[in-house]
Amino acid sequence: MSGLELLVEVLSWGFILSGSAFLLIGAFGVLRFPDFWSRLHAVSVMDSAGVILLLIGMAIQAGPTLIAVKLIIIGIFLFITGPTATHAVANAAFVSGLRPKEGEGLKSIIDAPAPQPEAKKQAVEAS
Amino acid sequence: MRTIGIALVLFALWLLMSGVYKPLTIGFGVASVLLVVFVMRRMDGVDQDRPEIHLNPLGVFGYLVWLLVEIARANWAVTKVILSPAMPIRQHLFPVTYSQKSDVGQVIFANSITLTPGTITVEIEPKHFFVHALSFAPHDLVALADMDARVRATENGLA
Numbered sequence: 005m006s007g008l009e010l011l012v013e014v015l016s017w018g019f020i021l022s023g024s025a026f027l028l029i030g031a032f033g034v035l036r037f038p039d040f041w042s043r044l045h046a047v048s049v050m051d052s053a054g055v056i057l058l059l060i061g062m063a064i065q066a067g068p069t070l071i072a073v074k075l076i077i078i079g080i081f082l083f084i085t086g087p088t089a090t091h092a093v094a095n096a097a098f099v100s101g102l103r104p105k106e107g108e109g110l111k112s113i114i115d116a117p118a119p120q121p122e123a124k125k126q127a128v129e130a131s
Numbered sequence: 132m133r134t135i136g137i138a139l140v141l142f143a144l145w146l147l148m149s150g151v152y153k154p155l156t157i158g159f160g161v162a163s164v165l166l167v168v169f170v171m172r173r174m175d176g177v178d179q180d181r182p183e184i185h186l187n188p189l190g191v192f193g194y195l196v197w198l199l200v201e202i203a204r205a206n207w208a209v210t211k212v213i214l215s216p217a218m219p220i221r222q223h224l225f226p227v228t229y230s231q232k233s234d235v236g237q238v239i240f241a242n243s244i245t246l247t248p249g250t251i252t253v254e255i256e257p258k259h260f261f262v263h264a265l266s267f268a269p270h271d272l273v274a275l276a277d278m279d280a281r282v283r284a285t286e287n288g289l290a
Contacts, residue, residue, distance in 0.1 A: 042220055087252075
């Protein structure tokens with residue numbers, strides 16, 4: 005095995021292993037965090053660091069081929085759709101009235117009471 | 132002009148994705164590109180909604196590099212929160228004003244916030260986003276204002 009091949013192997017496996025480590029850390033965070041909002045942040049570790057590092061590692065393994073191009077295209081799509089999907093989930097929770105538990109000494113800026121899905125449903129049924 | 136550009140981009144994408152360069156497959160590619168362009172032209176008659184992109188390409192590239200560094204740093208911060216035994220969570224939901232004029236600029240800013248671990252854009256209001264932070268520190272507001280200014284700087288042609 006020539007020096008260059010060795011370098012490629014070491015680099016790509018370094019990226020793949022560190023990406024996998026971030027995926028494991030993210031999964032650990034999802035299990036460990038106390039509520040919905042904090043778990044969302046654990047997931048975002050997985051779909052930013054984990055995915056980017058894994059894709060870079062696989063692209064280095066593939067070398068300058070069409071497969072690497074496809075991996076880069078996958079990366080670009082995930083870069084745009086990942087945060088959009090996270091926002092959609094967070095926004096759905098926010099709209100349906102779920103509020104994060106504010107940290108110590110922090111006041112929620114949103115004073116308006118959360119809409120009550122139950123009350124709304126009853127109002128719709130009554131009318 | 133625009134139609135030809137779209138057709139070329141779609142066909143380039145087909146060539147990159149297929150990797151099989153026989154007359155039959157390339158013919159299928161040409162046929163599907165023509166079909167897609169035809170459908171798009173017909174749909175243009177229904178809605179005239181065209182996203183206008185006022186971005187400075189070089190600026191966007193520089194911003195992407197900066198964003199990747201920020202993502203790496205934020206990832207490390209959240210990783211430390213996950214792995215530390217005390218788990219120092221300090222959740223906060225706060226407004227962040229945005230100064231981008233174009234829709235695309237606002238989307239880039241909102242998605243950048245969500246993409247950096249530790250902050251999520253939750254709701255979009257006319258003048259500001261509601262952002263949820265995992266472990267809020269007053270410094271976050273400064274960092275987000277900095278990101279806002281950087282995204283604003285990539286826009287051009289808008290007063």
